[in-house]
Amino acid sequence: MGKESIKSHEDLVVYQMAFSAAMKIFNLSKTFPVEERYSLTDQIRRSSRSVCANLAQRLKPHVAWRKRRYEAAFIAKLSDCEAEAAETQVWLKFAVKCQYLSVEQGRELYGIYNQVLSGLVNMINNPHRWVIGK
Template identity: 75%
Template sequence: MDKGAETKKITTHEDLVIYRKAFGAAMTIFEVSKKFPVEERYSLTDQIRRSSRSVCANFAEAWRKRRYKAAFVAKLSDCEAESAESQVWLKFAVKCGYMSIEQGRELFHTYNQVLSGLVKMINSPENWLIG
């Protein structure tokens, strides 16, 4: 290891890039969705906010369930599903003209990165388990 390289110890789910990307995307979605039409308040707006926030909440739960492989993987799978759902809502937001194509692509790409990280964790849970 390079003596100049600094490694940060992971102590909480918030230390992981995957979580920070998901949280950032959820906050961007929250800000953008403030401009969605009022008639979307109880449909698209609520759905996209709920699914994007759920990625983060389920990830926090998964992190706390690392003592139990099955529970850990199940919560990560929930994160994966919510990430994919968020991507679907992003496509609707773009197609309906509520979000720019560029912003939709950027957020979609972020969720692809989140999904990639989640799949790696799901496929190798032993790297993350404790106890």
């Protein structure tokens, strides 16, 4: 899907995958122990949601989508998304090791974030497809 068919961040497959995964994490993290509320639970929810929020900041119509004119800013925000996705993977590993998530749940979500990361890296490496020409 090229920039001409993207009207909103919600049109991006990478956004859709990240949003879906963040919602799965939210629902699964409801079962985490109370003592994890201000550590693992908050951190994994924050980082997973941040991937989506950073994409929206860069890609939503009428505001940040216009900022595609600035390649460096566009790449910087995508790099923030990449860092948050990788952080989420770390929290997923902790959740599995602490036995708050099953190995299967952890693998599924980790794999989704690998796909999200791949999409983000592709956008970072090919900004000309997304940045508005001068």
